[in-house]
Amino acid sequence: MKWIIKEDYEACCAYAAEQIRAVVAAKPTAKLGLATGGTPVAIYRLLAAWHQAGSVDFSQITTVNLDEYVGLSPDHPQSYHYFMQQHLFSPLQLTPAQTFVPSLDLAKDLSDQAGAVDEATFAGGPPDLQLLGVGQNGHIGFNEPGDTLTASAHLETLAPSTLEANARFFVEGESVPTQAITMGMQGILAAGKILLVACGSAKKQAITALSQDGAVSTHCPVTFLKLHHNVEVVIDQELADCLPQSL
């Protein structure tokens, strides 16, 4: 696992965006696994600026996203469909055929819809690069801590701490969805390269668990990245203390 420490959030995102640019430059038809949340916002802003300036050609990429809340329509401002459209798909002028964001309608067959996520993840090969953030409790995608984790895409009930952390994105009084559909651990770990970005003291517990030793625990899903051979973790100065002296 390669650790990169940058001064602050903007510098972390600049570094991560450069990694994405390098992947696309080397392989214009790259498949990118994408994340939502607050962390990737500045990364996507840079990619959009490079597209606008004509310095990177994103026209042949395909993308697959990690997850989506259950119960929000694609045009709901807090849905991950809407987020991706606003922050990346529209700015990069990607067509719907180039992108895939999971969705789940509880009135329809669950296994079909979860199967569609795995199909999008693996069809034509898994992502060349998977961009990840991490939840305060160590979740990746929406794979929440527990006695077991799930390999394939599935419906997940969100942990109370996740609901609390993500409530900041919703207007006061609006309830945060309690369930999500997420890519499973197999899909995440299948990517050729994983690029995790974490900033701010709220991520200390997760980053400590990821960096301190070789332990892998279902109670902190991000630790499963230790099983992958090509992971780069980009953290800000606030999280640098979490790393053991040996790194």
Ligand code: GLP
């Ligand atoms: C959300 C998303 C994750 C994201 C995490 C951290 O719940 N499902 O993919 O990495 O929370 O979000 P943030 O970057 O806002 O801290």
